[in-house]
Amino acid sequence: MTADALVRTGQPVLVETFAEWREAARELLVHGIPPDQVTWGAPHMGDLLAGGDLFTGAPAAAGAPHNPSIPPTEPLHPAPHIPRSLMEMLQSAACCRVPDRWAFLYRVIWRWQQGEHDVQSPADEDGARLHAMVKAVHREEHDMHAYIRFRERPEEAGPPRFVAWYEPRHDVLPQVAEHFISRMGKVSWMIATPEASVLWDGQTLHNTGPLVRDAADLEDTGEALWLTYYRSVFNPARLNTNVMHQHIQSDRWKNLPEAKIVPHMVSEAALGARKVGQYEAVGQRKGTTIPIAPEDAQPERQQPSKLDECRRCELWQFATQAVGGEGPRRAKIMFVGEQPGDQEDLAGQPFVGPAGKLLDRVCEAAGVDRDTIYVTNAVKHFKWEPRGKRRLHKTPVQREIEACHYWLDKELASVKPTVIVALGATALKSVLRTANVTLKNSLGKPLRHEGHWVVTTYHPSYVLRVPGEEAKREAFNTMVEGLKLAHELLERPVDVPDA
Amino acid sequence: MELKDKLEILADAAKYDASCASSGAPRRDSVDKDGLGATNGMGICHSYTPDGRCVSLLKILLTNFCVYDCQYCVNRRTSNVPRARFSVDEVVKLTRDFYLRNYIDGLFLSSGIIQSSDYTMEQLVEVARRLREEHQFRGYIHLKTIPDADPRLIELAGRYADRLSVNIELPTQDSVTKLAPEKNVHTIKLAMGSIRTKLDEKDDHPKAPTFAPAGQSTQMIVGADASDDQTILNTAQTLYGSYKLKRVYYSAFSPIPQSPSSVPSAPPPLLREHRLYQADFLLRGYGFTAKELMPQAGNLALDIDPKLGWALANRDHFPLDLNRADESMIARVPGIGLRTAKRLIDLRRLRRIRWEDLSRLRCSLKKLAPFVITADYRPAQGAASTDLLRRNLADAPQQMNLWPELQAA
Numbered sequence: 001m002t003a004d005a006l007v008r009t010g011q012p013v014l015v016e017t018f019a020e021w022r023e024a025a026r027e028l029l030v031h032g033i034p035p036d037q038v039t040w041g042a043p044h045m046g047d048l049l050a051g052g053d054l055f056t057g058a059p060a061a062a063g064a065p066h067n068p069s070i071p072p073t074e075p076l077h078p079a080p081h082i083p084r085s086l087m088e089m090l091q092s093a094a095c096c097r098v099p100d101r102w103a104f105l106y107r108v109i110w111r112w113q114q115g116e117h118d119v120q121s122p123a124d125e126d127g128a129r130l131h132a133m134v135k136a137v138h139r140e141e142h143d144m145h146a147y148i149r150f151r152e153r154p155e156e157a158g159p160p161r162f163v164a165w166y167e168p169r170h171d172v173l174p175q176v177a178e179h180f181i182s183r184m185g186k187v188s189w190m191i192a193t194p195e196a197s198v199l200w201d202g203q204t205l206h207n208t209g210p211l212v213r214d215a216a217d218l219e220d221t222g223e224a225l226w227l228t229y230y231r232s233v234f235n236p237a238r239l240n241t242n243v244m245h246q247h248i249q250s251d252r253w254k255n256l257p258e259a260k261i262v263p264h265m266v267s268e269a270a271l272g273a274r275k276v277g278q279y280e281a282v283g284q285r286k287g288t289t290i291p292i293a294p295e296d297a298q299p300e301r302q303q304p305s306k307l308d309e310c311r312r313c314e315l316w317q318f319a320t321q322a323v324g325g326e327g328p329r330r331a332k333i334m335f336v337g338e339q340p341g342d343q344e345d346l347a348g349q350p351f352v353g354p355a356g357k358l359l360d361r362v363c364e365a366a367g368v369d370r371d372t373i374y375v376t377n378a379v380k381h382f383k384w385e386p387r388g389k390r391r392l393h394k395t396p397v398q399r400e401i402e403a404c405h406y407w408l409d410k411e412l413a414s415v416k417p418t419v420i421v422a423l424g425a426t427a428l429k430s431v432l433r434t435a436n437v438t439l440k441n442s443l444g445k446p447l448r449h450e451g452h453w454v455v456t457t458y459h460p461s462y463v464l465r466v467p468g469e470e471a472k473r474e475a476f477n478t479m480v481e482g483l484k485l486a487h488e489l490l491e492r493p494v495d496v497p498d499a
Numbered sequence: 500m501e502l503k504d505k506l507e508i509l510a511d512a513a514k515y516d517a518s519c520a521s522s523g524a525p526r527r528d529s530v531d532k533d534g535l536g537a538t539n540g541m542g543i544c545h546s547y548t549p550d551g552r553c554v555s556l557l558k559i560l561l562t563n564f565c566v567y568d569c570q571y572c573v574n575r576r577t578s579n580v581p582r583a584r585f586s587v588d589e590v591v592k593l594t595r596d597f598y599l600r601n602y603i604d605g606l607f608l609s610s611g612i613i614q615s616s617d618y619t620m621e622q623l624v625e626v627a628r629r630l631r632e633e634h635q636f637r638g639y640i641h642l643k644t645i646p647d648a649d650p651r652l653i654e655l656a657g658r659y660a661d662r663l664s665v666n667i668e669l670p671t672q673d674s675v676t677k678l679a680p681e682k683n684v685h686t687i688k689l690a691m692g693s694i695r696t697k698l699d700e701k702d703d704h705p706k707a708p709t710f711a712p713a714g715q716s717t718q719m720i721v722g723a724d725a726s727d728d729q730t731i732l733n734t735a736q737t738l739y740g741s742y743k744l745k746r747v748y749y750s751a752f753s754p755i756p757q758s759p760s761s762v763p764s765a766p767p768p769l770l771r772e773h774r775l776y777q778a779d780f781l782l783r784g785y786g787f788t789a790k791e792l793m794p795q796a797g798n799l800a801l802d803i804d805p806k807l808g809w810a811l812a813n814r815d816h817f818p819l820d821l822n823r824a825d826e827s828m829i830a831r832v833p834g835i836g837l838r839t840a841k842r843l844i845d846l847r848r849l850r851r852i853r854w855e856d857l858s859r860l861r862c863s864l865k866k867l868a869p870f871v872i873t874a875d876y877r878p879a880q881g882a883a884s885t886d887l888l889r890r891n892l893a894d895a896p897q898q899m900n901l902w903p904e905l906q907a908a
């Protein structure tokens with residue numbers, strides 16, 4: 001009889017699985033039958049729970065035990081207008097062992113169908129209960145994933161090689177079995193519970209009916225190692241049993257082998273082992289120091305450069321490393337940028353990030369061989385501020401530029417370039433040693449400064465950043481012109497007095 | 500020495516490392532495959548010890564022989580502790596045996612420095628290689644990276660491990676120089692930087708070989724030197740931003756047998772560590788900056804959590820109208836978390852938020868009452884002074900919940 005017909009003749013609708021409920025609920029919804037007119041019940045299950053054969057792994061005989069907690073695998077057809085998120089919640093909640101589960105689920109779906117969509121929100125009364133049921137089921141799945149303990153059976157005994165006993169609070173065995181199938185691969189195992197059991201023979205899952213606890217009581221010598229581990233990772237100096245109990249509810253402990261040794265560990269810790277973190281058994285062993293001289297213990301590392309040890313300003317603290325200049329010792333042109341960026345900070349080389357790539361293109365367009373150029377920055381450590389989990393470039397202030405000028409001076413003195421190309425305002429301020437210059441007024445106008453030509457152009461990041469294709473192209477061209485100019489200046493004498 | 504004895508010593512020696520997460524690995528399974536293991540990205544805690552910490556991985560040292568002399572470390576060369584060394588095979592076998600019994604989700608392997616950084620790192624990598632290649636182990640592997648090791652070894656480690664970590668150990672360079680003479684912040688940062696570079700490469704070229712898919716993490720010891728929480732959080736923020744760390748773990752210094760006089764003989768309050776975890780979570784999850792949480796030098800308050808501390812120091816943002824404010828501001832209200840903020844936004848699309856909704860969403864009503872406005876509620880005008888509020892809202896003295904933060908990612 002259909003669910004609709006049952007209700008009309010005043011009989012309860014008997015369902016056992018979510019799939020059956022779903023069929024019935026759809027039927028009832030289609031006929032517009034409100035929740036208060038339906039009585040839901042479960043078929044009498046007593047006869048269905050005949051036990052399977054525990055260890056032979058024989059599949060349950062044909063037509064025999066249907067396991068109530070394992071829904072048939074046939075595909076489920078979606079009920080009308082129910083969003084998937086709600087359907088998933090209903091399916092989970094259906095595993096929750098409360099007597100009125102089917103009636104409650106029907107009420108939820110009925111209300112949704114009536115347009116009361118806040119029934120899915122935990123701020124609604126039914127919604128809150130639904131969320132609570134889902135949460136209880138998920139928690140049970142989680143606990144079972146976490147606290148099942150397999151014991152190993154001897155190789156000769158055949159499959160299953162590993163056996164576990166568990167007492168789930170909700171009907172989650174099918175989902176949990178999937179978890180262990182994916183975890184154990186072709187190793188055979190069995191999980192026994194008071195209501196139902198499953199056996200995985202390495203290829204197929206069999207339902208083997210309910211079992212009693214003793215069936216899973218095996219000797220496993222591997223357990224002793226686990227207890228040793230459990231004892232030794234515990235730090236008695238931090239004894240905090242409340243937290244331990246908060247995480248594992250009390251009725252879960254009884255099937256955990258480590259539960260037996262907890263009281264002893266706690267009292268031992270309280271009795272004195274508490275002062276130091278070491279586990280007593282380790283503390284009692286004979287110890288040894290390692291006879292090796294401090295000099296010999298020092299790892300061999302490349303000496304950090306003097307630049308790396310610079311503490312002239314605060315920037316070093318937040319950076320990975322100082323990034324010095326790079327290029328031919330006697331280069332005729334020196335590029336001075338602002339400061340290393342995120343990538344340069346990691347790589348320890350100037351202009352390796354996106355700005356560096358752009359600089360390459362500019363050089364190419366200007367017909368200048370980049371390998372003949374010495375490239376450096378006004379400030380040698382990356383200055384940044386946090387933006388979410390990223391580092392956002394931050395412009396150095398005059399104080400930092402001045403502090404770091406010490407290093408630029410050294411580079412200028414040793415490379416002695418004829419032309420300095422200042423890339424952007426920071427570089428310009430650094431090269432001319434004054435805060436009173438603007439990029440705009442200096443663009444394209446070469447100056448003489450302390451025996452060098454100084455050409456000012458944009459910083460490649462500006463080209464990358466400026467919005468609009470037109471503006472980008474213009475900025476790019478300005479840089480190319482700047483470089484060409486620098487190249488021409490190589491031929492002109494600089495030892496005339498500064499302008 | 501028997502396996503059990505070694506396990507006793509080398510697990511005991513590894514427990515000072517606070518990291519325990521087994522999350523963030525890509526999904527893997529062993530359905531129809533030889534070998535063993537699965538990860539679903541979430542990680543599972545398989546037990547808890549009486550110190551409240553979870554057991555999720557087999558956390559051991561390969562050996563606790565060590566030529567370094569880090570003053571806070573129980574395995575320093577001058578420490579008089581029993582020493583042991585696992586063979587590569589022993590670690591592999593232990594990992595598999597524990598995994599099959601569902602005790603653990605995988606392996607966390609660290610080591611004292613023996614012979615040289617490269618030699619030590621090679622050994623760690625060999626364990627991971629054998630698990631992955633010879634035993635097709637698909638569980639979680641976390642390798643501790645030796646900072647001075649050859650970057651090629653670090654690259655290899657990242658091939659096999661889900662997570663790599665390099666411990667920064669202490670928040671300032673000076674403290675490292677003083678307490679860990681053989682270590683060096685510079686090389687530690689460089690190692691983290693080279694891991695990040697590899698992670699970036701993998702992000703940019705999805706076809707590149709896998710590299711530490713669960714990212715990198717680090718640990719800072721709290722209370723072994725005089726650094727305050729402001730310094731610690733600034734360092735954490737620098738590390739998060741620079742090296743894309745998944746987590747910074749804070750480990751309150753644990754007194755060790757025969758502590759050298761260079762480190763304190765008593766541990767810092769565990770509550771301090773707890774507050775640091777809370778503040779750290781605000782950095783990672785809520786978009787707070789270290790400066791907002793700790794505008795001044797000093798330590799985080801112990802009587803109130805850092806979010807409440809921030810709200811009390813910034814009362815001009817409150818009371819906040821929950822029917823208007825944007826999600827990120829709602830999440831900054833004490834007593835309302837990220838998830839609730841999202842749920843409120845969802846609910847707001849259907850109707851206006853009322854006081855009762857907050858109670859159904861299980862918010863801490865007492866905590867949020869002075870800070871919010873709903874359709875039917877607004878806090879009394881000229882509400883209580885900040886001092887009074889603070890006294891009312893301070894945490895009742897209780898055993899605190901120390902470790903739940905460690906489970907998340």
Ligand code: SF4
Nearest residue numbers: 310312313381403404
């Ligand atoms: S930015 Fe320059 S001055 Fe400041 S610490 Fe770094 S190298 Fe020294």
